[in-house]
Amino acid sequence: MKRTIILFVVIVLVLVSIAVWLLGTSGRFNFVDMFQFGVILVVVGFALFLGLKRVGSLKRGEPAEDELSRRILQKTAAISYYISLYMWVFMIYLKDRVTMDTEQLLGTGILAMAVTFGVVWLVISRRGIRNE
Amino acid sequence: MTQDELAQKVNVRRETILFLEKNKYNPSLKLAHDLASLFQVPIEELFIFEEKGEISG
Numbered sequence: 001m002k003r004t005i006i007l008f009v010v011i012v013l014v015l016v017s018i019a020v021w022l023l024g025t026s027g028r029f030n031f032v033d034m035f036q037f038g039v040i041l042v043v044v045g046f047a048l049f050l051g052l053k054r055v056g057s058l059k060r061g062e063p064a065e066d067e068l069s070r071r072i073l074q075k076t077a078a079i080s081y082y083i084s085l086y087m088w089v090f091m092i093y094l095k096d097r098v099t100m101d102t103e104q105l106l107g108t109g110i111l112a113m114a115v116t117f118g119v120v121w122l123v124i125s126r127r128g129i130r131n132e
Numbered sequence: 133m134t135q136d137e138l139a140q141k142v143n144v145r146r147e148t149i150l151f152l153e154k155n156k157y158n159p160s161l162k163l164a165h166d167l168a169s170l171f172q173v174p175i176e177e178l179f180i181f182e183e184k185g186e187i188s189g
Contacts, residue, residue, distance in 0.1 A: 060136065063143060063145065065145075067144065068144070068151060129156070
């Protein structure tokens with residue numbers, strides 16, 4: 001239950017940060033800002049989906065997580081880590097060839113890591129874990 | 133017994149039972165033991181260890 005609450009607190013914090021950012025830019029958005037905003041919403045939506053899934057499990061009297069969900073998370077984290085390493089190497093390569101602020105590049109990289117995690121989690125959740 | 137009821141009895145999520153039935157997950161020894169105890173059968177009757185190292189349920 002504690003982890004579920006923490007998840008929802010993080011979601012709220014991210015949404016509040018987005019709101020502060022929107023107020024700060026005073027309506028001046030470029031394509032990269034809008035794209036990042038969209039991706040953030042997708043990631044928050046995914047986190048919300050996970051949180052609601054956990055709440056549903058608790059309401060049914062099931063544990064919020066069990067051996068399968070923990071193993072899926074571990075495998076997801078491991079694969080996401082490897083993918084992210086290569087992604088950051090690519091971002092460093094791209095840094096000198098693209099006109100982008102360092103902050104934007106960092107933000108894009110962090111978002112890409114979150115998206116990678118979500119996609120890998122979805123794939124592993126569908127395929128399952130066998131013979132490990 | 134439904135998947136929900138079985139999941140509650142062995143303290144796992146329904147999804148885990150579903151994955152076991154679909155052969156998408158190899159259970160831990162503890163879970164295999166708990167399931168075998170619940171059905172009052174030996175573990176070998178529930179889970180078959182195959183030559184190539186996979187466990188089928």
